[in-house]
Amino acid sequence: MVGNIRDRTTEFLLRFGDRGKTVVSIALMCEPTQLGDFSYKCVQEKIVERGYDFDPKMLLRSMEKDYGITETSYKSTNQHWWRFLDKNQVEEAISPEEEDPAVTVVKIQAESLDMPSAERKLSILMRKPKLSEIDKRIFRQFSFEELPLFVKIYNDAMQYEETQEIGERIKKIINMARAVAMKINEKESYNQGLLKKEREREDYNANSVRLSDLKDNI
Structure with a gap:
């Protein structure tokens, strides 16, 4: 609600x-x-x-x-x-008093963002032990197309007392998105680390072979 x-x-x-x-x-x-x-x-x-x-x-x-x-x-x-x-x-x-139009606009825009859907989507991605390429594509699309809108409404919502609750909810969504991004970065960093170690191992083996050949020639 x-x-x-x-x-x-x-x-x-x-x-x-x-x-x-x-x-x-x-x-x-x-x-x-x-x-x-x-x-x-x-x-x-x-x-x-x-x-x-x-x-x-x-x-x-x-x-x-x-x-x-x-x-x-x-x-x-x-x-x-x-x-x-x-x-x-x-x-x-x-018996409502007349509401500030700016506050009304923030509420309307917040409703249009469909925050429950964003929360469900990010929650699913956060719980997954490993993100597939499809997951990454979905998150990338969300990050570039939807997340900037959330940030804009967050900045607007925090200006008015009547929309503070909306702002706090959007802040949680932004933090959820950050958690998913960190998961992707950690996985990529881990893979890059493995690749670096593999290359170092290959270089070491290659150097060992060259030294062995050199000794044989001597």
């Missing part, structure tokens, strides 16, 4: 529209108890009171499982309660 609670709540609202906003707003209105901030029963009853006719179960599940906005605080055979992971950020997303 990318971004903070506010960002994820905004994504939830964009995806589910009016129904999503209704469920979140009602959940915020429910009276908190020791069991949690709101329950399925409370949300369902208030939906009916507002004249709507839909079951919020799927939306409540998505808030928890897909977007990490809430977590289950109590569950039994006839009750299900949740608590907000950060109620203030959820409230901000419901």
